[in-house]
Amino acid sequence: KEASDRPVSTSAAGVQVRGVPAKKAPGLAFAQYTKCFLLGKTLNRSPVDIAKQLYKDDERIIALTEKAAVAAANTLNDSWAGALVLDEGGVFADFNDFLLPQTVYGRFGNNGIPSLNQVPFNVPFGAETEGSEGYWVGEGKPKPVTKGAFARDSLAPLKVAAITVATKELLRHSSIAAEIRLRNMLVNGLRKRLDLDFINPAKALVANVSPASILNGATSIASSGNDADAIRCDFQALVEVFTSQQNSLTNAVWIMPTHIALAVSLLRNALGQSEFPGLGMSGGQLLGLPVIVSDYTPFDSDGAIVALVNASDIYVGDEGGFSIDMSTEAALQMDDTPTNASVSGGSNDSVTATSMVSLWQTNSVGFLAEREINWMRNPWRVAAAYLTGVNWGSCGSP
DSSP states (O other), X not given: OOGGGSOOOEEETTEEEOOOOSSOOTXXXXXXXXXXXXXXXXXXXXXHHHHHHHOTTOHHHHHHHHHHOSOOOOTTOTTTGGGGGSOGGGHHHHHHHHHXXXXXXXXXXXXXXXXOEEOOBTOOEEEEEEOOOOOOOOTTOOOOOOOOEEEEEOBOOEEEEEEEEEEHHHHHEESHHHHHHHHHXXXXXXXXXXXXXXXXTTOOOBTXXXXXXXXXTOEEEEOOOSSHHHHHHHHHHHHHHHHTTTOOOTTEEEEEEHHHXXXXXXXXXXXSOBSSTTEETTEEEETTEEEEEETTSOEETTEEEEEEEEGGGEEEEOOOOEEEEEESSOEEEOOSSOOOSSOOSSTTOOSSOOOEEEXXXXXXXXXXXXXXXXXXXXXXXXXXXXXXXXXXXXXXXX
């Protein structure tokens, strides 16, 4: 092996180093950057020193820890803390690029899939509610005046958050496996919540908290059957929902569960040929339209949900806002429906919170990951429709 690939084992002030790869997996740099600050706090050492010891060949992480090791300030001052929001070396962008392709939302605009309609936060935008018309005009006749109709709306920044807990022993063990575990912990909670709430028709708007699913209130149609002919019939039924209101499907995208995409890809005709070539369990195309698959698309005993979405009619506010925080002294409610000890009256509030767990007492570290994002379906046009009870192919529902 080359010297750079040879495992090493050293120990200094509780930090163990067991080999650093020359090339990092996606999102790993951010996890390593985060770990430098945690170990610095835990061991009462400078995060810069930790970074130089663990990742001496990675100038990106060293530069980030050096820049961030200053007193708190605001990000509006470009000559002071404002400079800290810059992504030196692409570490934060690398983590974001690792998160987004794993979500339904993040796959729009990539690999031939049409983009969603990006709009800035808190800025009114106009959406067409009625199209204009043209007219035939005879010689010497007056030309009619046409008009369209528009409505104004805006998207406020909302945040999706996930807290995960790891032991200090896991983080001190500086192997690549431990760093990948940290990266995955930071991603998985956000990924699941984004996918569930983006596509689940049951997810309604919670004012100033979370957006409604793009399928909430959309037209639903019961699937007609399981074979190839039924799939084509279901597709025609969905298309007619759009065309009945003269909404073009030039930016249409399928969204379906992974197991349904796999089942459809296995369908064969009498000659043994694939009924729907180009489709696999990782996506592809179905009947000429791109497919996004997800493990979090809803299904029940009757079958799955398969949606057809016109990407240009889905408005998204996303300015890349992402933050990570950590603590070793906090007390946490180890519960996915935490109560509020000081405020009563809400659906999850009570006078006494659930049992608290001390991170300090259990030698643990809590990570809080937050992402600012919001979306809405164009309420004035047919932007999405979906099938229910889908059991396409031979595999059916899991």
